[in-house]
Amino acid sequence: MANPTGKAAAVEVRNLVKEYDGGRVRAVDGVSLRSEEGEYLVLLGPSGCGKTTLLRTIAGLEQPTGGEVLIGGNVVNGLPPRARKIAMVFQSYALYPHKTVEANIVFPLKAEGMKRARRAERARWAAELLGIGGLLDRKPRQLSGGERQRVALARALVRQPLVFLLDEPLSNLDAKLRATARDELKRFQQEVGTTTVYVTHDQTEAMGLGDRIAVLDKGRLRQVGRPMDVYDDPADTFVATFIGSPPMNLVPRDGRLVGFRPEHLLPAEVVPAADRVGVRLAVDRLEYLSGDRHVYGTASGIGEPTRVIARLPATVLTPIEAGRTYGFAVRGEKLRFFDAASGERAEPERIESPS
Amino acid sequence: MSAASGSHRAGRRTLADRDGFLAWVFLLPSVVYIVALVAVPFGLAIALAFSDVTVGDPSYDWVGWQNFERNLGDPVFWRALGNTFLFTGVSMLLIVVFGKVLANILVADFRGKWLVRFLVLLPWTTPVALSTIAWLWLLDSIYSPIDWTLRRLGLIDANLNWLGEPTLEMVSVIAVHVWRLTPLAAVIVMAGLVAIPRDLDEAARVDGAGFWRRMFEITVPLTLPVIAVAALFGAILTFTDMTVVYVLTRGGATHSSEVLASWAYVRGIGGGDVGQGASIALFLFPILLAAAIAILRSVRRMEVL
Numbered sequence: 001m002a003n004p005t006g007k008a009a010a011v012e013v014r015n016l017v018k019e020y021d022g023g024r025v026r027a028v029d030g031v032s033l034r035s036e037e038g039e040y041l042v043l044l045g046p047s048g049c050g051k052t053t054l055l056r057t058i059a060g061l062e063q064p065t066g067g068e069v070l071i072g073g074n075v076v077n078g079l080p081p082r083a084r085k086i087a088m089v090f091q092s093y094a095l096y097p098h099k100t101v102e103a104n105i106v107f108p109l110k111a112e113g114m115k116r117a118r119r120a121e122r123a124r125w126a127a128e129l130l131g132i133g134g135l136l137d138r139k140p141r142q143l144s145g146g147e148r149q150r151v152a153l154a155r156a157l158v159r160q161p162l163v164f165l166l167d168e169p170l171s172n173l174d175a176k177l178r179a180t181a182r183d184e185l186k187r188f189q190q191e192v193g194t195t196t197v198y199v200t201h202d203q204t205e206a207m208g209l210g211d212r213i214a215v216l217d218k219g220r221l222r223q224v225g226r227p228m229d230v231y232d233d234p235a236d237t238f239v240a241t242f243i244g245s246p247p248m249n250l251v252p253r254d255g256r257l258v259g260f261r262p263e264h265l266l267p268a269e270v271v272p273a274a275d276r277v278g279v280r281l282a283v284d285r286l287e288y289l290s291g292d293r294h295v296y297g298t299a300s301g302i303g304e305p306t307r308v309i310a311r312l313p314a315t316v317l318t319p320i321e322a323g324r325t326y327g328f329a330v331r332g333e334k335l336r337f338f339d340a341a342s343g344e345r346a347e348p349e350r351i352e353s354p355s
Numbered sequence: 356m357s358a359a360s361g362s363h364r365a366g367r368r369t370l371a372d373r374d375g376f377l378a379w380v381f382l383l384p385s386v387v388y389i390v391a392l393v394a395v396p397f398g399l400a401i402a403l404a405f406s407d408v409t410v411g412d413p414s415y416d417w418v419g420w421q422n423f424e425r426n427l428g429d430p431v432f433w434r435a436l437g438n439t440f441l442f443t444g445v446s447m448l449l450i451v452v453f454g455k456v457l458a459n460i461l462v463a464d465f466r467g468k469w470l471v472r473f474l475v476l477l478p479w480t481t482p483v484a485l486s487t488i489a490w491l492w493l494l495d496s497i498y499s500p501i502d503w504t505l506r507r508l509g510l511i512d513a514n515l516n517w518l519g520e521p522t523l524e525m526v527s528v529i530a531v532h533v534w535r536l537t538p539l540a541a542v543i544v545m546a547g548l549v550a551i552p553r554d555l556d557e558a559a560r561v562d563g564a565g566f567w568r569r570m571f572e573i574t575v576p577l578t579l580p581v582i583a584v585a586a587l588f589g590a591i592l593t594f595t596d597m598t599v600v601y602v603l604t605r606g607g608a609t610h611s612s613e614v615l616a617s618w619a620y621v622r623g624i625g626g627g628d629v630g631q632g633a634s635i636a637l638f639l640f641p642i643l644l645a646a647a648i649a650i651l652r653s654v655r656r657m658e659v660l
């Protein structure tokens with residue numbers, strides 16, 4: 001992959017392969033990926049796609065079967081985790097249960113051989129940054145989930161590592177706490193500016209946090225790009241349907257698939273006439289979700305009749321009822337085309353509206 | 356049960372529903388067992404310790420503290436008491452250290468580990484008396500293969516008198532204790548090691564800790580309660596054991612490796628002075644009680660963790 005900024009890549013993997021059980025399981029299957037200095041890179045994919053394995057291989061907790069791992073421009077294959085200058089936050093946080101919060105936070109500094117006074121000072125700095133200055137004497141089991149997460153982050157951050165590796169650090173929190181924790185995480189990363197590789201299977205988290213998102217499926221890299229690019233220009237049908245909720249509609253047409261996002265399928269009268277591709281939508285169900293109307297129905301006219309979803313924002317007032325057929329439309333520039341056999345992106349084509 | 360639930364009316368309590376009754380039924384065998392094999396002999400020992408019962412004259416006459424006073428004035432008793440503590444202390448220490456090392460080997464993942472596990476556990480599965488007799492041959496003053504090996508290596512000139520010379524006797528007894536109890540300690544510690552979440556060790560590795568720091572700052576503190584249990588089991592089993600000493604040295608020519616248990620046996624059964632033997636054995640009791648309390652407390656600490 002080319003290096004557009006010219007800066008050193010903080011983390012890079014080249015043709016990384018990781019097999020388990022003597023090759024019967026290919027958890028990571030030839031991934032090449034680089035993250036720029038200070039970037040927030042999110043690894044996104046469904047459960048079992050190899051995200052954790054990729055992260056652990058970068059950390060040095062697993063040895064790759066093939067390929068290279070580079071940190072700060074140096075190949076680190078074969079180096080133990082402690083020689084890699086990385087910090088990792090585990091999904092379980094992995095706080096040392098017998099140590100106080102302070103002892104947890106200074107542990108990496110102690111391992112480094114830093115002087116006691118200096119250690120305490122750094123620990124206080126990290127704790128203040130994360131707002132856990134008052135908890136230093138507690139044991140991990142006396143903390144709430146959110147507090148534990150911050151202790152884990154503080155422990156990762158005291159050492160000022162080259163890279164943060166975070167493995168689903170929010171998945172143990174309840175939905176509400178997750179939203180605030182996500183916000184804090186982003187702010188905190190912007191403050192310290194350390195390159196971060198973040199693993200999640202939650203697309204909302206990925207879209208919200210990532211400078212760039214790498215989408216993985218079955219150990220293979222499907223697409224890397226800014227959240228906007230991944231959403232608007234998915235490289236294949238997997239990315240198109242994995243990202244977005246509800247996912248992209250895919251309508252078969254002459255050996256290809258025509259894709260469009262639910263929010264782009266709107267009543268014909270609100271779509272500009274110049275670039276309008278008409279769709280007949282036989283509505284069979286309506287959902288009213290956080291102000292939007294989700295319209296379920298069968299689309300015809302654009303390809304073979306297919307079940308699709310339309311998402312009408314609150315600003316669209318057209319009355320819609322289940323059991324009737326309406327004239328909907330999509331703007332031609334919002335259509336994406338995929339090869340039906342391979343699922344890969346295909347050349348765009350013009351679709352004439354049925355008269 | 357069918358008698359109690361004869362009529363099939365709903366809500367009828369059968370005998371099997373009465374928890375209090377069932378608890379007693381299930382506990383009864385162990386209560387009988389403990390009374391017959393622990394409480395009765397213990398009461399008997401106390402009673403005998405205050406009597407002049409001998410093998411030749413089994414009639415019970417109360418003699419008060421006389422047996423205990425005789426013990427306190429007997430240098431062999433003091434020697435045995437000191438030896439008991441020395442053997443127990445040194446063995447316990449070595450058992451824990453070797454047990455920890457062995458436990459690390461047992462949890463490690465490598466080819467042929469089942470064979471290693473089997474070999475490690477072998478000493479524990481052999482009856483003490485049998486394995487001690489094997490050691491008797493290994494430590495024989497003339498045919499000892501250990502001596503032969505040392506001689507061949509040029510480390511010694513003449514055979515060592517493993518079971519005849521006071522210091523070497525002690526070394527031998529301790530070595531056999533350690534050899535037979537280390538597997539038990541290893542298995543106990545292994546259970547503790549396996550219970551530590553793997554990601555703690557991984558977190559420590561990523562945090563930059565080397566092998567020794569991970570061991571002493573993470574693994575050992577987290578397994579401390581289990582190690583304490585292993586240590587106490589080792590201690591109790593060494594403390595109360597007379598087989599090893601008795602088979603290996605018979606206490607030594609000058610009682611140099613005598614311990615309380617063997618001395619109690621020698622006096623009470625060998626010498627026929629049952630009251631005296633019982634009073635010697637009773638000295639084990641307060642110390643065992645303390646050890647048992649310590650075990651229970653460390654087990655409770657483990658549950659809290």
Ligand SMILES: Nc1ncnc2c1ncn2[C@@H]1O[C@H](COP(=O)(O)OP(=O)(O)OP(=O)(O)O)[C@@H](O)[C@H]1O
Nearest residue numbers: 020021025027046047048049050051052053054201
């Ligand atoms: N130690 C192992 N031995 C054998 N197979 C493994 C091992 N670890 C992971 N795998 C397999 O590798 C694949 C990827 O696992 P991985 O843990 O990386 O998934 P993931 O993307 O992190 O999933 P999740 O989102 O559920 O955490 C899975 O199919 C898993 O079964």
Ligand SMILES: [Mg+2]
Nearest residue numbers: 051052053167
């Ligand atoms: Mg995972």
